[in-house]
Amino acid sequence: MGKNVLCIMHKIKAIKTAWLAGLFMFCFPVQGVQSCEQNQLDKAYQEILYFYFQQDFYEALTRFEILNQKCPSSLEKVSNTGVDPLLLKGGISLAYGLEEQAADIFNQLLSQVADDKTQTQAWFLLGKALFQKQQYSQAQATLSKISLDSAQEYLSDYDKDQWIYLQSQLASLQSQVDPEQGLNTQYWLSELSDDSIFRQYVLYNQGLAQLQQGQYNQSVQTLEQLATQQTSFFNDLLQGWWSPLQQIDQTEQDALRDRANLTIGYAHLKNQQALKALEAFNRVRLDSLDTDSAILGYGWAAAQREEYQTALSAWQRLQKVPRSNEYVMESYLASAYAFEQAFAPTQAVDNLQRGLNRFARESQFLRASLNTINDDFFTQLAVNEDWSEEIPAHLSAVMLSKEFRNQMAWLSQSLDLSKQLAAWQSRLDTFSLMLDEREQVTLARAEELKQNDLLGRLAELTATRDALQQQLEQSKKSPQILANEQELEWQTRLERALANHQNIVTKRAELDQKPLNPKYQQRLKRLQGVMVWNAADNLASRSWQAQKVLNDVNLAITKTTAQQGILVTRLNEPPKYQSQRQRIAQLQNELNAKRDANIAVQRMQLDELNSLFASKLNQQLAQLDNYKLQAQLAIVRLNDKAFRKAQADEQGAQR
Structure with missing residues (x-):
């Protein structure tokens, strides 16, 4: 069902831009495309370029459709483009999530006689589109058509590094099937720019692959190259105020470094290297997405060294976190283990009891959400741009998931389309009333002329x-x-x-x-x-x-x-308004059809969201039930252990 929704939304996106472009041309003169003269075409294309580089892909794609409808075959006539129009349209489609449309455009472009620069860029974007569609063999065949010299000459530094990264990913996938196939990671690293963010992704993927293959030492060595990287002195001093883009890159690098340290920490923990694990977990930032997992791992590393007070300090700190996730819930069981190992069974039972109370509260919140959350909840959420800043703690796991955020993005776009369709419907109603008023004025003027005997x-x-x-x-x-x-x-x-x-x-x-x-x-x-x-x-x-x-x-x-x-x-002659009324009626019928289709898509999206929400919450409930069962069993075991110890002490005293 989710794939069907995705497919329909891709079609709705493509139809939406063409439909709104046609309606916009009917109702109002299009800015920048008043005629199909050369200077007007060039001006319209420059406006498209402006919106593209502003990353306003919807506006750029809409103006492309307007230009095509106003002046068919106009893209071949644009002069002094700087960027090939078809290549640009394919790039916009790709950025907007229309991979199939983008692939068709690139294939069309490659079937024509193009210069080396356009051909190289088309191969790159087509390969990227195929990779995103998970058509890895076709993507590998497409990207391999670009030579390193062509990539260095015709692609930007970022695109060239991304081209190398995609090939490294494809080679890694191929090596999982056939280890003898694919180039060594060192080859890809040697070709990447020194300051490229993709260099860090390649290193992390290499370390993760080595860890999965049981190469513990090699994996840690590789990941340490990321984990121990430090920000520059000037960046720390000035905090990146001179460059917002550098600040974004630094945030991405920090997240990668945290994930590398987390992976190293659990790798050391698995191999009984507790001290090294503590060092790795300690390098994870406290405001990272991996903070909770790192604190939990830090506690287990301390427990492995029998430093139970340190472990309890970490886990009890985790218990105070308002978020509801598996790491927070597991900290109650872990704390009970530490108390038991420290010969404090009473505290262990008390901690487990607090855990049971927390599990019960979380279960109650989740069940209440299952009973109360409906279509209106998702609709109100979608129209609120800041919804992610006001997430209830017990719903953070599901609402921060990639699946949920993607579905909310689709629903938000569908609701925006509903508003646009309603606005166009209102305008068409206004145009219809204007025609009626104009006809009445015309008839009144004709009657006035006849009564004034102007003709005599x-x-x-x-x-x-x-x-x-x-x-x-x-x-x-x-x-x-x-x-x-x-x-x-x-x-x-x-x-x-x-x-x-x-x-x-x-x-x-x-x-x-x-x-x-x-x-x-x-x-x-x-x-x-x-x-x-x-x-x-x-x-x-x-x-x-x-x-x-x-x-x-x-x-x-x-x-x-x-x-x-x-x-x-x-x-x-009677006023010739009938044809205009027919045109308005035709547009209104098309609007109604688009509205009905959009309502159907919204219904599918809401059903998908309800299903996803219910599935995620039920998974959380099942996990909480599992934690609850483990806690109850642990309490029974501790009570039984205490009872047996008391019996043994009593028998020893009688002797």
């Missing part, structure tokens, strides 16, 4: 144009039509004067009066002639101005007609 105003403009055209045609026969306002006023006054003069002439004729002096009429005629002459003289310029106005009106009518046609077409 073009007819008025056309009528004005026709009237102006008619006036321009008539001006050819009657230039006065194009007269300005002043001239029109004069024309009106002249026509009124002529009409008045004619009325007067008519009235006087009817009354048989003397006719008017003709000079006034002649004057009016002269004025009329002057005005006609002036209008004719200005006709050309005024006709040109009128024609220009007419042309402007015609142009305005043409543009207005075209725009009105577009407006009418759009008003008559």
Whole structure:
């Protein structure tokens, strides 16, 4: 079941990045990939490199998917990469735990014509992926394709040392099957950098292998190279403040040194070298992961030398530790042994009784946890980034195990995906409401246009144009039509004067009066002639101005007609929102499918966690029951021994 969960989560990871990339592109413009032009591609790839070197592998992998969807086959077009894009994507996939995807990418890259540097890096990363998948024979065949010269030239110092370390591990595995196969460890040590952390791993693995083969002296000699290493004077003085990376390396070296000393101590203890075992256990730090085991071993080494007071001091110190592990529990049985050997059976029984009480309390806590811990416990734990800092003492063994932490990491990622899917679902709902609102606004505007009769105003403009055209045609026969306002006023006054003069002439004729002096009429005629002459003289310029106005009106009518046609077409067509609604509905369906798949994976993860938790707690309960049984048997044996001694003393007194 666990393998199925792991497989599904690998697929969910790969689908997750592609799905979110596609949805992100639909909803928003992608930063750095506005177009597929060369400069945009280079910029997008540089952003991917930035997130990769920041170890934000999820963001880098997501941007890879966005780039591929926006610009297919874009990786081959990126210029001035510095790092081959396919090689980088494979490395990101490998770092993100997608070993199968990484292997496919490296095989694809190796099937192409690549330069020596890219080929060497691809072989290395592919071999690393195969090693992590425990395909050791394929990993060995792949890594062996890299020569030492190529590794030194094309791999970084760290990667070269890791390449050597992986080969040493593979050679060690091969030597377990066929001792004659594989190069000697000294060969690998000679090729590693002097300050490489992998040198210490090779030494430890060599010492452990020698110990398993019964080579006690050789094993101790090898492990002593690690166990007696000291930190540099400057590192102790400055505490590594100038380099966080060096501080991390030092922590790893300290942990390795503690483990080497612990291994040496138990090796000496097994071979009855108690004094040497004490020295080795004493070198283990008190804040190490191996502290409890070292204190227990220190006590047994002291007991082996019959220094029971020293042994009791170590074991009783261990009993005060709030943690619940096998070393703490065993210290109660060990203390009882020391008291018995020191001829203090009463104290031995008392110590065993305290142990039984501790075992009972721990069993009670564990059984209560079995009955109360459920899905909500794991879910709340997963959303709390600092959960490992608040672990109950009785659950420390299970909650600090690698299996549990891995399962919690998977659950945390699945819950993060649930939040992202819910956020995208909310955004799609918002987009759907926005479409409804936009459609209503469009319909309201169309209705407003119809009610304001904006479409009828073009007819008025056309009528004005026709009237102006008619006036321009008539001006050819009657230039006065194009007269300005002043001239029109004069024309009106002249026509009124002529009409008045004619009325007067008519009235006087009817009354048989003397006719008017003709000079006034002649004057009016002269004025009329002057005005006609002036209008004719200005006709050309005024006709040109009128024609220009007419042309402007015609142009305005043409543009207005075209725009009105577009407006009418759009008003008559229904809003084209159906395709967008279908796209949103499609994305919502896909979201629901992904959500259901993620819920199923979460269910499997929670079942796996419940099963793992129950299994680990039941193992602890069984171990506690075993300690309880041993303590009870020891009490019975001590009481029986005391009873027999009392009987013997009584019989001796009677004699």
